[in-house]
Amino acid sequence: MSSARKTWAERLRSGKPHEVKPAPIDIAGMKAGQRMLVPSALLVDGFIRGLPAGSSFSAKALRQAMAEAHGAEVTCPITMGFHLRTVAEAMWESLAGGTPVERLTPVWRVLPPGSATLPKLSFDLGFIRRRRELEGLDTS
Numbered sequence: 001m002s003s004a005r006k007t008w009a010e011r012l013r014s015g016k017p018h019e020v021k022p023a024p025i026d027i028a029g030m031k032a033g034q035r036m037l038v039p040s041a042l043l044v045d046g047f048i049r050g051l052p053a054g055s056s057f058s059a060k061a062l063r064q065a066m067a068e069a070h071g072a073e074v075t076c077p078i079t080m081g082f083h084l085r086t087v088a089e090a091m092w093e094s095l096a097g098g099t100p101v102e103r104l105t106p107v108w109r110v111l112p113p114g115s116a117t118l119p120k121l122s123f124d125l126g127f128i129r130r131r132r133e134l135e136g137l138d139t140s
Helices: 008-013 041-049 059-069 077-096 126-134
Strands: 019-022 035-038
Touching: 008 041, 008 077, 035 059, 041 059, 041 077, 059 077
Parallel strands: none
Antiparallel strands: 019 035
């Protein structure tokens, strides 16, 4: 018996809760043993929702800000990459389902041009670019 594939919104709400634990290895600027935040998708979503209009964070700056907010030194870059895509795809599903833009998670604030997440997204990146333009954020 096959089960239906989860929607991005379901993926956003599922999974393990966030935790802070020692980084297991040296990777992406982290050193083994540093206090590392392993965020949940919902934690990432909530953090992005708290960013004011007109603000922009690179993935690196977002990871650092989230680590500091949770008493960690670093945030797991691999987990963050997965969750940024989940949050963005769930946002797009919400928009397609009729959610007004003002109620969406403003992922455009953490997906600047050149973001490694952008090529992985299934939707028209013009939406991200237009939202960034409307907030006066870099689009090139």
